[in-house]
Amino acid sequence: MAEHASRSRTDGRFPPERFKAFVDAVVAIAMTLLILPLMEAVSEAASDTLTTVEFFSEHSSQLLSFGLSFVLIATFWMGHHRQYRDVEWITTPLLWINVAWMATIVWLPVPTAMVGQMDTDLLQPVVYIGTLIATQTTTLAGGVYLLRHPELGTTTPETLRAGIIGDLAAIILFLIALALAVFVPTVGYAGTLVLLLSGVFSRLLGRITRRRG
Template sequence: MAGDGEGRTAGRGRGVTTERGLDRVVNFSDAVVAIAITLIILPLVDVAQESGGGPVSEFLGENASGLAAAALSFVVIASFWRDHHRLFERTVSYSRRLVSLNFIWLAGIVFLPLPTVLIVDAAGSDRGAAMLYIATMLVSMVAVRLQQMVIVRDGLLSEEAAAMPQRPWWLVWAPTALMLLAFVLAALVPGVGTQALFLLLLSIPLSWVGGRRHRVAPLTGSVTKEPSGP
């Protein structure tokens, strides 16, 4: 993959692309994520406006689950964006497949505020809201991992990133597998709901252990980059 004076790049099966085109994909994605992450808190803002100016402690107590869901959604979307940002920071071009998968990833991000509202309003025995919430995040997780595979296989990585050792597939897909397990638990075990998402905490020690075993050199200078390849 090589660029000419106009910043054009070409690769297998994707024709001619430009740096400006890649920038537009990234900028559009960032804008959609920013809007989605803002919409998460709006249902609670409406509830606060309808509370009639009661004590703050009473509002926090009555809406503890909703606040927890909103906080969790914020952290999840922020984590998704960071993963997406890290991935595209190592990318120098794009393909149709990559753009299509990026829209699927964005669809999950955009849809997430809706199941967040359903969780706030759902009864404790309603599994559907938790299942929809987890399934939405699962869609985005799978989409970004598939983007990762496309970027590597289509030769869209920068030369520095392509030369780096890649993480093993099991480590890359471990959080997605934990999310799938959380969905199964939410669907089959009564009363679990979104608490099944605490399984994702297991990805922290897995990432730490895997990172130590598969440590790679920094991309540039003294800035250390976490490996994120398949």
């Protein structure tokens, strides 16, 4: 412990325990915020004496946007956990990369509420899917930084490169989903289902990278 404290004072690095705990807290709060519009909707439904069936029918878009965003935040958190599992030191630049990552996570409940409660327009999918792209981009930035600074942890370069390829694949698929939502409005947010191809696309990008290497 004394060695960790001494080293953090001399070279600007610090242990990751508080950093990881803070990230977990931010993610938990963001996931909790997703449910608040639905709680308000339940109160309004009770005031309007709606039945349970009528509630689920009238608020189906809210329920779907909640479920989608909840799963996406959980997926982002699990990816973040894997990325920083073997990180032993945090630097100021890496901290700011993660501050940006957390900002996108905290912001996601806002476009989620927009999707569930507002009429769809062309800007709405840009805001929602654009937020997902920003989250994935900051994840990519963290992976690239860790790859360039192997002294910060024990994660192998091969594992970091695989993560970076996965991030690139996800960003490309998010861009495809955004293009579908904007230029083929009937598809809507169902375009995000292309993310189911992320594993296949990651392997394809990995093969292309190895061949060029």
